[in-house]
Structures are given as structure tokens and as C-alpha cells.
Amino acid sequence: MEALRNVVRFKDIDSGKASRHAQQHESLGAAPYGVWTRIVRAYSRCGLTKKEDKLIALAGIAKKMTDQLDDEYVAGMWRRSLPWELTWSVDHPDVQIGERPRRATDYRAPSFSWASIDGPVSPSGIDGTRPLTNVLDVIMEYVTDDNTGLIKSGSLVLECQLQKLSLERNSHEKLDKIYTMYINGVQVCQPDGPEWERIGPVVTLDEERDVFDPTESKTLYCVPAKILKEEKPMLMMLLLELVDREEATYRRIGVASSLKEVEIDKVLNEADGAESFPALSYHDGKHCIRLI
Numbered sequence: 001m002e003a004l005r006n007v008v009r010f011k012d013i014d015s016g017k018a019s020r021h022a023q024q025h026e027s028l029g030a031a032p033y034g035v036w037t038r039i040v041r042a043y044s045r046c047g048l049t050k051k052e053d054k055l056i057a058l059a060g061i062a063k064k065m066t067d068q069l070d071d072e073y074v075a076g077m078w079r080r081s082l083p084w085e086l087t088w089s090v091d092h093p094d095v096q097i098g099e100r101p102r103r104a105t106d107y108r109a110p111s112f113s114w115a116s117i118d119g120p121v122s123p124s125g126i127d128g129t130r131p132l133t134n135v136l137d138v139i140m141e142y143v144t145d146d147n148t149g150l151i152k153s154g155s156l157v158l159e160c161q162l163q164k165l166s167l168e169r170n171s172h173e174k175l176d177k178i179y180t181m182y183i184n185g186v187q188v189c190q191p192d193g194p195e196w197e198r199i200g201p202v203v204t205l206d207e208e209r210d211v212f213d214p215t216e217s218k219t220l221y222c223v224p225a226k227i228l229k230e231e232k233p234m235l236m237m238l239l240l241e242l243v244d245r246e247e248a249t250y251r252r253i254g255v256a257s258s259l260k261e262v263e264i265d266k267v268l269n270e271a272d273g274a275e276s277f278p279a280l281s282y283h284d285g286k287h288c289i290r291l292i
Helices: 002-007 010-015 030-043 051-069 079-085 214-218 261-268
Strands: 134-142 151-160 163-169 179-183 202-205 220-228 234-244 249-258 281-283 286-291
Touching (some): 079 134, 079 220, 163 234, 179 202, 220 249, 249 261
Antiparallel strands (some): 134 151, 151 286, 281 286
16 A cells, blocks of 8 residues: 555545646646546555455545545546546556456446456546546445445446447457457458557456357447547447347447547447337437446
8 A cells, every 4th residue: 555655645535636637627627536547557466365355454444535526426436527437447468567458257346347356456546538428327336335345236227329340350360458349240440551550449448258159149239438539539339249239228348549530530420229228128220228
């Protein structure tokens, strides 16, 4: 926990100090949330004797932040900033500390929370992008009355745009651990140019998979999550796996990002037959789903 103490102090929370990026969006109330992002980043790199105590060890700070933010704490994140925070990612193997990040064996938090991962993560926060999802409802069940403590179960009702997703592990010797991404059966990449420009969006899975079963292409979906449309466009996506078709229930398996307009346009185009994708409801190109 020494690393955590070195990164953030309680007076930083009280004064609303945060990263430079968060301060640029202070009008959105982003600065205090930026402090939380720094806490999570440092905390995920701490060696915990009991990994199951991940949320309990943060409870004291979370309670203090709850008062400062006047917001609802949701499995290591915050209700008002969830559309941004949902796009956290595990750290790339080159910068990992200790074991490779993986999903906790015993249930600790919903898949949409960074707290479900053992290993270093890069949290996301209010960052000037425009969210493309809307959290309609949060359903959490805790072991006790303390919403900063142990979690029994949790889910979100998310309004979003679903796209069918397929992933292939690239077998090229120089492109190891790169995944080729297909949206609605079409490869998402720049059609010409050097090989490195034709790779497509950067895919970061919560747990690495060497092989994707062909049948999984029927259960994988992509959700455009947040976008920046300026001189340098950027799109962040959630990667989901269908768990229960009847209940329109999904779990998160990772994220992807793209900086190329041609790729972004392919991801944002409404799919043929989108109304048939598993959803609680569908209206005006938006699906309502349950994310656990």
C-alpha cells in the first residue's frame, strides 16, 4: 500500500486536486473524479495479501469520496461518471507488474468493474469525450448494508448501440497478441497502406485468449462507448459476450479503441437486422441491455 500513499493524500481529495487532464474539464465536475482515477491506478498495482479484500481495503477512501462528490459508489466507480469509467482497461503485458491480469476466480464485482480483475488496470474517467451509452439503472446487492463493502451481485441497464463482433488472433510473427476485429462480418481496418495501418482497432481483452471458437462469433458484441470528434478522432468500444439471450444479459470481455475515421465510421454504422439483436428493448437505433 506504500505506492498508494505516495500517489495520493487525503488533502488532495479535499482540495479537489487532480490530473491536468481532469482539470481541463472542471466545468463537468471532473477534477475530484480525476483524483479517484489516480487512486485506482495506484491501488491496482499494490500487492494485496488477500485479493478478495480489494474493495474492502478501499472502503475508507470511498466513504470520504462519497461525501466530497455527493455521488453513488458503484463497485469501485461512481454513478454519474459511469459512462466514462466503463472503458477502463487492463494494462498491456509490457507494463504489467507481477502476474498477468485476470478475472477473479471467486465473485468479487461485476464484469463491468475494474475491481473484478486481479492485476494492474488503467482506469477511465471524465475526459472530454462524448459518451455514446446511457446508464438507465444500477442494481447492486451487497453482503451488508455498506455499499463500499463486499458485493453479492450487480448489474447495469445500459442504453447503447450493439454491433455483432468477431475476433481473430493474428498469427503474424511480428504481430503477436494483436486481434483482427470484424463488425457485422466486415473487417474493421484501413483498406490500404502499410501493414501496421491495416491492423485495425487496438483490442485489449480483460483476459487474453489465444483462440476464439467460431461459435463465439454468435455471442460477441461491440458497443461504441465514447467518442472524440476533433482534429484527432478517437472511439472507445466495450467488447461484450452474451450470457443470456432471453434476459438480454451480457458480460464484459474487454475494450477496443480506434484513431482512424474510416474504422470509426464502420463501427458506428447501424447494422442490418439490429432490431433482432438480444435486447430488453430497441428504439431509434438504441438497444437496452443488462450488463453484469
